[in-house]
Amino acid sequence: MSGVRLILKDHQWDRMAPHLPGKRSDPGRTGADNRLFLEAVLRLARTGSPWRDLPEFFGNWNSAFVRFSRWSKDGVWDRLFTMMADDPDFEYLMIDSTIVRAHQHAAGKKGGLKLVRSAVRAAD
Numbered sequence: 001m002s003g004v005r006l007i008l009k010d011h012q013w014d015r016m017a018p019h020l021p022g023k024r025s026d027p028g029r030t031g032a033d034n035r036l037f038l039e040a041v042l043r044l045a046r047t048g049s050p051w052r053d054l055p056e057f058f059g060n061w062n063s064a065f066v067r068f069s070r071w072s073k074d075g076v077w078d079r080l081f082t083m084m085a086d087d088p089d090f091e092y093l094m095i096d097s098t099i100v101r102a103h104q105h106a107a108g109k110k111g112g113l114k115l116v117r118s119a120v121r122a123a124d
Contacts, residue, residue, distance in 0.1 A: 007042045
């Protein structure tokens, strides 16, 4: 995996891996590389890129899309999010205007913005 920036840390992966389908102990087909697939999904989520722009390093984009869709239908993502939510990681904390309120005086003067000349410039 050299040359590609990965998102998951080893301790995060170790916590997720037992809850994903395709382990050797599961019936049916073994997942080719669940960690690489998760890295691909996280990369797309981070960049907002379409599936077709997935770098070749992660494999065929259509195979990744089909696997993502299958995991969605089977509830894998819901189970994974629920399992990981019990220990929130505040590494990425975002605050936006939907949760932050401005003080009532932050709205500005009544009547809108008016430019006032500086007293220093007026004396010139």
